[in-house]
Amino acid sequence: MSFTDHIVFDEALIRRFDISGPRYTSYPTADRFSADFDAAAYRDRLLRRRDDAREWKPFSLYFHLPFCSSICYYCACNKIVTRDHGRSAKYLKYLGRELALQTGFLHPDDNAVEQLHWGGGTPTFLSHDEMRQLMSITRRHFRLLDGGEYSIEVDPRQVDRATVDLLAELGFNRISVGVQDFDARVQRAVNRVQSEEETFAVMDAARASGFKSISVDLIYGLPKQSAASFDRMLDRVLAGSPDRLSIYHYAHLPALFKPQRRIFDVDLPTPDERLRILSLTVDKLTAAGYVFIGMDHFAKPDDELAVAQRAGRLHRNFQGYSTHADRDMLSFGITSIGKVGTSYSQNVRTLDEYYARLDGGVLPVFRGLGLTPDDVLRRAVIQALMCHFALPFAAFEKEYGIDFANHFSVELAELGEMERAGLLCVEPGQIVVLPPGRLLVRVIAMVFDARLRANRPQNRYSKVI
Secondary structure, X not given: OOOOOOOOOOHHHHHHHOOEOOOOOOOOOHHHOEOOOXXXXXXXXXXXXXXXXXXXXXXXXXXXXXXXXXXOOOOOOOOEEOOOHHHHHHHHHHHHHHXXXXXXXXXXXXXXXXXXXXXXXXXXXXXXHHHXXXXXXXXXXXXXXXXXXXXXXXXXXXXXXXXXXXXXXXXXXXXXXXXXXXOHHHHHHHOOOOOHHHHXXXXXXXXXXXXXXXXXXXXXXXXXXXXXXXXXXXXXXXXXXXXXXXXXXXXXXXXXXXXHHHOOHHHOOOHHHHXXXXXXXXXXXXXXXXXXXXXXXXXXXXXXXXXXXXXXXXXXXXXXXXXXOOOOEEEEOOOOEEEEOXXXXXXXXXXXXXXXXXXXXXXXXXXXXXXXXXHHHHHHHHHHHHXXXXXXXXXXXXXXXXXXXXXXXXXXXXXXXXXXXXXXXXXXXXXXXXXXXXXXXXXXXXXXXXXXXXOOOHHHOOEOO
């Protein structure tokens, strides 16, 4: 049996182990980054790559486009609410400066790209001319390889057939469609009114334009939601037959995210109702033939995510699950996070800081982290758990020169409670996450997080379920 064949929703186990924890789009997690890793440290990492041609594997690129024309109350992203395209025009000019600055520290022949993502904010806030401009700037510095994964997040309220056709013309082949919920009461409560018709029109246009994959983003736990309303919404979404679905849970943290203060606690579904929503979601999607990829992602069996997982090639990065192996990621724009070699870096958070740094010819990095050998090992362990639900000891012993059982004796002992509960099985030479443990894989991964073990600030994270 393949260990990714199915998933089991066990309410008692979820109640027992549903604690707060990181999402592990990186290890160490971004909250561990330090201002000690600054622009000079990041420059040195780029120069180190430039001087070692063995490191010239194709890049992954990320562009953070923060502008939104209206605010969604649930949103915890870094965004700028405006209808002034003069602001986005200025931002694109500075993105061009950052591209020139970063690539100036690379070898001219080190310019291949096999993965690109526009996130936000709302990338489709950009006008057609602005989209052409940004892709032109990108191609001026980089060579996008045939067969790469080029994706964009879209808001169907701001996208028509002509926009989808333009995205295909620019080279995008994957599209992520924000839905969250179709129920009118829920939409009004979160200030995101969006019709089914405009949503499915975008999905139909993407298929007609040759997009390889269409993903739909949903959120459970929003105000006014119920299991019954979410069930009806899932039926409508499944009728559109997306290739992938991301079912995120809403983390209500109004003390951290000001827009969430417009959502009232009394309107939120109870913890019991949230579990009912998740249970029916798992049942409905698996019955419809979707494969559970991990955490909150589902895909059709023939989607590249599912294929990569079966082949042992699935990876996880700052944009979530990926079909590409571990790649250096160059990131551009405010708050964006990049990875070069064994280091992470993050850009400044505000436009004023971003513009001031670039006006001074300085990389806009304000914090980051250089990984220790132990960080690199634990990152690989957490990746294996999050992507493949299994840890083969021999592979890690060969790669990292350790005796797995001795090196992780404390962690293996801590897994005992989870093993007795049926979340996982510690077999001779491997750990296997069992079907009831797959929804709780973040909790299992936390056991191997040495930095969390040393300092466990639970209030920084949302619940895993």
